[in-house]
Amino acid sequence: MKSRGINGRRLRLECAARRGRTARTIAVLGVVGLGLLAGTAESSAARLHRAQLALSHVRRTRRPSPTFARSGGAAARAPLGARLRGAGSTPNDLLRSAIPANALAAGLGGSAQITGTVTAAATSAPIKGIAVCAYQLFGSGEVCAQTNAGGQYALTELPAEEYVVEFFVPLGSSLNYVPQSYGEATGGELQAVVLPEATAASGIDAAMLAGGALTGTVKNGEAKPIAGIEVCAFDVEGFYASCAITNAGGEYQVADLGSGQYAVEFWSPFESGLNYITQFYKGAGSFGEAQLVPVSAPGTTAGINATLKTGGQITGTVTSAASKGSLEGIVVCAYGEESEYERCALSGSSGQYAVVGLQSGHYGVQFAATSSGPLNYAPQYYNGKALPREAELVGVLAGGTKSGVDAAMLPGGQIGGRVRAWGSGASLEGIVACALPSGPEQLFGCSSGSLPDGFYAIVSLAAGKYKVAFLSRGEYALQFYKEASTFAGAQELTLAAGGVLEGINAELKLSVPRALTSPRISGSAVEGSTLSVVHAAWTNHPTSYLDQWGRCDSTGSNCFTIATGASYALQPADGNHTIRVRESASNLGGSGAFAYSTATAVVAPATSTEGSARGTPSGTTPVSPPPIQGVLASGAALPSVAQLKALLAHLLAPAGRGARIGALLKRGSYSASFRALTAGRLTISWFVVPRGAHLAAAKPILVAAGRVSPAAAGPASIKVRLTSKGRRLLAHAHRLKITVKGTLAASGQSTISAKRAVTLKR
Structure with missing residues (x-):
């Protein structure tokens, strides 16, 4: 049967995510469908936005292997949703049964x-x-x-x-x-x-396409079949493909597989209570050691069997330090210090828990209230320590039990406030507020979504310094307290042990409109005719539009603004030129980026020019053709080598949304507009360099390449097109480190070359 072991995987991933392993790690657990958002303090706003996008973006949002739950292995290369969602092949997986x-x-x-x-x-x-x-x-x-x-x-x-x-x-x-x-x-x-x-x-x-399948039987060391073991297939890059649960006879069938090779994992879900050590086929302890199994869809590969070893376990009781009463629903996770192995459990009604399926080794043990639960207790580590580096390690032998690993939980800190809409003051429901730690090894915390009256509460926080982020499903822009758009600009809050910070309010602005299509021009390109703009389709309900008309050369380039408004009457001065329009839409949140029309045909002369007015309005500004990724300032008539090097270095850094992996795959290229300082030839190439190799000595993989030869100083653009190998690399990557090499052969000067390392991200 197909896997339904959702709650246990969610528990494990929540545990792993909430543990702050370095001072620069921020993990944000959003509930009510938002899922896990992960990032770093240096790029918090962008990373949080990318995480929101990743949760709804890509088909390969897969459950990571437990072996990689906290490692830099295959799961680290998976989309963010993969590190969060649990079983199944879609970002909606926690809700798939519904x-x-x-x-x-x-x-x-x-x-x-x-x-x-x-x-x-x-x-x-x-x-x-x-x-x-x-x-x-x-x-x-x-x-x-x-x-x-x-x-x-x-x-x-x-x-x-x-x-x-x-x-x-x-x-x-x-x-x-x-x-x-x-x-x-x-x-x-x-x-x-x-x-x-x-x-x-x-x-x-x-x-x-009809799917292939894997079948086999899972037994214990006594050759008896085991029911309830989850068997999962991962592709060669570590992405989850499909899972199944063994029946009473220990048999399973993992279906819905495409042709390819798979690493097969056998593990006992947390909620099953089974005490077996996770392993990969054939008896391997990790993904990297697994023997790959071929599948040729729609065929079935049979005989993929496993014999599982009994694991060790850690047991104890969780109580309230104040009341001495037992606590139910505390998440207890044992994480390996010598390995990346990790297992979790929930305390029961008597406060007792048992973390099972452990390999022999030493483990740190974390106790934390679930981020969406009703309990409010500060996280701690055995034995009563606030930070993981202070934790007392617990030794366990496979097949053995380490008991008496108890915890007395202290009250957690709270941060609360109210979220309203900017401008109207209306209360906002469902906004997730997250307290992001700025101190080392702290854990984050998130609310479960603001109530209909806009109030929220973040509970179970340890003492420390935090910055609060407010996230919606996309209709409102990401904002940090206090009215900041970036993590760096956010006001830092100091929370005492068991303390309460109230009045941490926010007024969120609508996300600005974003163009889904390009504006169009209707009308005849003949002097004296009137052209009209057909608005682009925009998101987020625009309330107004700004349309600027540009007179361009015959190719649709080198445009200058000549008028604004919804229509434009062609003038004699427009003869032998083309016309374009660029449009921006606005709402209460602000104005969106310009969207550009295609150029009209070259404007033809009218049969009569009476009443036509020649000339270009004064005080105009140039309208550059899209996409603009950063227009470089023009230099002197005779640019210096230093100026040329600076311009080349700037062009070697892909920037903006067009440089995201999703946009690159969609468009098949990356474009940048700039102002050439002189005539010449510019060449840009993107490579993936094998580890330990160099561009000059190895055979790097060409990801993309582009070339342009400006005939003179002035506006120019270059399009760097993906190669077929580049497309394949990006299609399976959440992050891809590339080497960008550029060559600028300026007229009358020596050729200049430069290169830099760049990481492309989703």
């Missing part, structure tokens, strides 16, 4: 919809019971449904946004198909579905 078994699902309060049909690739027959989920690219909203007997589905009431649509087999189903996202098929690429307000995206179909 996916409605009907073909129509109402969504998130918008007016758009997505419809389509799911069929079998081999027979073109419709498939009933396939789960279909739409995830917002720039938010955390998601809507799911199941296909009907005709293979049809409808996701309705969706806000304007870009969506990734995923098709997969839900838990409990006997179907066996390989999960896929819209646009993926043999040789296909994932495509985002752009959904303006009040529109319907139809034909969002999928042809499902």
Whole structure:
């Protein structure tokens, strides 16, 4: 059967995430569907935004192996959702059992919809019971449904946004198909579905490939079958693929697998109470040592058996230091100091717990109240220590028991306040407030979402210094206390042991509009005619628009603003030029980035020029063609070598949203506009260099390359296009470290070269 061991995995991941292992680590656990957000203090705002995006973005949000729960192994390369969500093949996995078994699902309060049909690739027959989920690219909203007997589905009431649509087999189903996202098929690429307000995206179909399977039997050291063991398959990069639970005979079938090689893991879920040491096929102790198992879909690879060894255990009792009474629901985690192995448990009604399945070794033991639970106790480490480096280690032998590892919990600190909408003052419900530690080895804490009256409370905090972040599902901009947009700019709060900080309020601004499409120009490109702008489709409900008209050369470049407004009457001065418009939309949160139209045809002369006015309005500013990633300032007429080097170095640093992995895959390239200081030739190449190798000596992998030859000083742009190998690398990467090499051959000067290391991120 397919795995349902969700709560235990969520418990383990919450435990691992909440433990602050370094001074620079921030882990943020959002509840009510937000999930885990992780980042660093240096890039908190950007990382938190990327985490929100990752939770709804990509099909390969997989459960990490326990071996990598706290390591720099395969799970560290997985998307953030993979390190959080638990079992299953989708970001919605913790809620997968609740996916409605009907073909129509109402969504998130918008007016758009997505419809389509799911069929079998081999027979073109419709498939009933396939789960279909739409995830917002720039938010955390998601809507799911199941296909009907005709293979049809409808996701309705969706806000304007870009969506990734995923098709997969839900838990409990006997179907066996390989999960896929819209646009993926043999040789296909994932495509985002752009959904303006009040529109319907139809034909969002999928042809499902029949899945392969792994089968086998799991036994103990006495050759007796074990029921309740979870068996999971991971691809060669460590991404989760599928899981199953053994039956009473110890047998399992892991289905929904594509063709490839897999590492197979056998572990006892926390909630099962089984005491067996996690292992990989064939008897390996880690993912890296596992013997890979081939699968050729739709075939089945049989005989992938395992014999599990009995684990050690740590037991004890958790009580309240004040009342001496037992505490139920405290999370207890044992984490290895010699390895990355970790196991967790919950204390029962008598306060007793048992962490089982441990390898021989020494463990630190952490006690913490769950971030979304009703308890308010400060986290601690055995024996009554506040920080992990102070913890008294507990020695355990496989098959043995270390008892008496008790904890007396002290009251936790609290931070609370109220969240309102900026401008209107309306109370905001469902906003997650997170206390991010600025001190070493502290744990974070998050509220469970603000109440209808806007009030929130973050509990179970240790004494220390915190900065508070406020996160929504995307409709409001990320904000830190006090009215800061970055972690660095946030006001630091000092919380005493068991103390309470009240009045930590926030007024959140709406997220600014973001263009889903480009504006268009209607009308004839003839002198005397009037052109009108057709607004772009925008997110976040714009209340006003700014449209600027630009007169450009015959190629649509070198544009200068000539007018603003919704329409423009072509003048004689526009003859032999093209016209473009750039548009920005605004709401109470501010103005969004400009979106650019394509250029008109070259403006033709009118049959009569009476009444035409020539000339360009004074005081105009240039309108540069998109995408602009940072316009470089113009230099002197005869630029120095230092100036040229500075410009080249600037161009070697991909920046902005266009440099994110998702945007690169979507567009197939990265573009940057700049002002050339002189005529010449600019070449930029992106490489992945093998470890220990150098560009000059090794055979690095070319990820992307671009070249431009400005004929003179002035506006220019370069497009760095992905190679096929580059696409494959980025498609499976959450972060990719590349070497960017640039060469600038300026007219009349020596060639200048430079290179730098850059990390591309989701």
